[in-house]
Amino acid sequence: MVEQYGRVRRFLPSLFKDIDFEAAPAGVMTLEAHDYLSQLLDSRKQILDDAPMDIVSNPWKRLVVDKEGRVNKRGYTLCFLDRLQDSLRRRDIFVANSDRWGDPRAKLLQGHEWQINRIQVCRSLGHPINPKEAITALTQQLDATYRQVSENFDDNQAVKIDDSGKRPTLTITHIDKLDNPPSLQHLSKQIEALLPRVDLTELLLEINAHTGFADEFTHISESNARANDITVSICAVLLAEACNIGLEPLIKSHVPALTRHRLSWVKQNYLRAETLVKANAKLVDYQSSLSLAHQWGGGEVASADGMRFVTPTRTINSGANRKYFGSSRGITWYNFVSDQFTGFHGIVIPGTLRDSIFVLEGLLEQQAGLNPVEIMTDTAGSSDLVFGLFWLLGYQFSPRLADAGESVFWRVDKEANYGALEELARSCVNTHKIEQHWDDMMRIAGSLKLGTVQASELIRSLLKSDRPSSLAQAIIEAGRINKTLYLLNYIDDEDYRRRILTQLNRGESRHAVARAICHGQRGEIRKRYREGQEDQLGTLGLVTNAVVLWNTIYMQAAITHLESQGVDLKDEDMARLSPLSYKHVNMLGHYSFTLAEQVINGELRPLKQPTDQEDFS
Structure with a gap:
C-alpha cells in the first residue's frame, strides 16, 4: 500500500493549503495529524520523530512503523488520509459553511435555545423527558408484543x-x-364507459377551474400584475416540461398566450420550486376534500x-x-x-x-x-x-x-x-x-x-x-x-x-x-443541473396529480349517476377503485392533414421573414 503514495502525493498540496478543516471533539486527533503533516509539506524528511500517533490503529502500525520502531512519512500520510476520509464521513472533521461537507450538528438546537424548547418538543412527540420512563414503556411494549x-x-x-x-x-x-369480485369488475367497466375522453391540455385547464392552482405561479419579481390569458401560458409550459417535449410543439404565433416569447418568459419567471410546491399542494388538498378519495x-x-x-x-x-x-x-x-x-x-x-x-x-x-x-x-x-x-x-x-x-x-x-x-x-x-x-x-x-x-x-x-x-x-x-x-x-x-x-x-x-405523460425524448431527462431536473420532475408530479384528480372527480360523478339510476354499489368495491387509468387522456396532441389551397396546387409555402428567423434564434 505504501507504493501507492506516489498517486496521492500530487493532490496533497491542495489538501493541506486550500481547504480549511475544522474538528468536532472526536476529530481533534485527526486535525492534529493534518496540521503536523501540512508543516512538513515541503520537507524531504522521510522519518518522523514526533508525529501524533493517536490516529494509527493496530492494522496500520506495520505500514507506518518499521522494524526499528521509526515512523515513515509515506505510511503515516496514507494512514492519515484513511482516517481523514472516515472522519469526514462521520463529520468529526468538517468544512465550515460547506453544503456537502459542513457539520450538520452545528444546525441542531443548542444551549439555551434547546432548553426553552425541550419540554415542548418532548410533549409534542409523545416522549417523556426522563429516559428511564421511555425505556420502560418500550420494554413493556416489546415484551407484550412478543408474548x-x-x-x-x-x-x-x-x-x-x-x-x-x-x-x-x-x-x-x-x-x-x-381477486376482483364480479361486482367490482362490473363497476369498473361501468365507470370506465362513462369517463369522457379529454386532451391533456383541456384537463389542466379544467382542473385549474376547480382548484385555481395556476394562481400559485407568481412572477419572480413578486409583482401582482398578470398578463392576459396567463393561465393558458402556464398550463402550456407545464405540459411541455411534464411531457418532456419542449415548447416547440405548443407554439402558435397567432395566439398571444402561446407565442414563443410568451412561453419562454413564463418558463423563466413563473416556473420555480416554490411555485410548483404551492400549486401541487392545492391539488393534493382538493383531492382530500372528495368523498371518493x-x-x-x-x-x-x-x-x-x-x-x-x-x-x-x-x-x-x-x-x-x-x-x-x-x-x-x-x-x-x-x-x-x-x-x-x-x-x-x-x-x-x-x-x-x-x-x-x-x-x-x-x-x-x-x-x-x-x-x-x-x-x-x-x-x-x-x-x-x-x-x-x-x-x-x-x-x-x-x-x-x-x-x-x-x-x-x-x-x-x-x-x-x-x-x-x-x-x-x-x-x-x-x-x-x-x-x-x-x-x-x-x-x-x-x-x-x-x-x-x-x-x-x-x-x-x-x-x-x-x-x-x-x-x-x-x-x-x-x-x-x-x-x-x-x-x-x-x-x-x-x-x-x-x-x-x-x-x-x-x-x-x-x-x-x-x-405515459413523460413520453418525449425517450423519457430521458436532459437538464444539466439539479435545479432544472427538480423543476421538471416537480412539474411531472403536478401534472400526474392533475390526471389523478380529474379521474377522481369524474369517477365520483359517474358513481352519483349510477346511484341515481338505482344501481346498488358496495362500499368495499368503491374502496378498491383506482384513479390511475389514462387511456381516455390524449397526451400526444393532434395532427393536422389540411393544406392551404395554393400548396395543394403545387405552390411553395412562403419563406420566413427575417424577423421570424431572428425570433426563432
Missing part, C-alpha cells in the same frame, strides 16, 4: 420457523393476490419509491447503475404518494443513492395539507437508524422487507421466555446507550421537527462510517426495538402485510401514469 405473537404462532399458517440452517429463520408465505384512505398513510431516469447529458448530478441505466448514467426521482393516490413530495437523487437517507426528509418537508403518520417503502429504504429516527419523530415505519425472515429479532429482557419465538429472539439491545444519550436524541428529533437541519444531511453523516458514533449507536439501539416490534406485527397480521403491499402498488401504478 401475543408467540401465543398466536401455532395458528399462523403463513409463517414457519426453519431450523435447517446455522440459526433459526422464518419462512413467510407470499400473500396471494386478491376518503374511501381509499384518510391521508394518514403514504409510500415512498423511486422512478429511474436516464440522463444522457453530462451532469454532475447523476450516477451510474447498470441495472437501471445500462451503460449510461441517471437520476432517481424519489417521490411520496398518499393513500389517496396523490403525490405530495419528490426529491431528485443522483444515481441510486441509498433511499433510506431521504425517507424522513419527504415527510418533514412536504407542504401539502396531509399529515401522514405511517410510511411504506421497499427494502432499500430501511435501516435500524431509520427505524429509530421514525420512532423519535412519532412516525410508524412500515417497509416491505424482502428478507424479513432473515432479519434479527431483538429483545431487552434476557430472562424472558417467548415460547415459539425464543430461538429467534437471540440478540439483546443495549438500553444503557439510549439512556445515556436520551437528551441528545430528543435534541436531534426536535431539530428535525423544527427544520433547523435537513434529515438527509443528518442521516448521511450518521450513516457514512463503518464505526457509528455513540449517539448514532443509541438511535440504532432504539431502532432495533422498533424494528422488532414492526417484524412481530408483520408476521402476526396478514392484513398488515397486505396493507403495505397495497400502498406500495399504488405508488408503482402511479409511476406508470407518470411514464
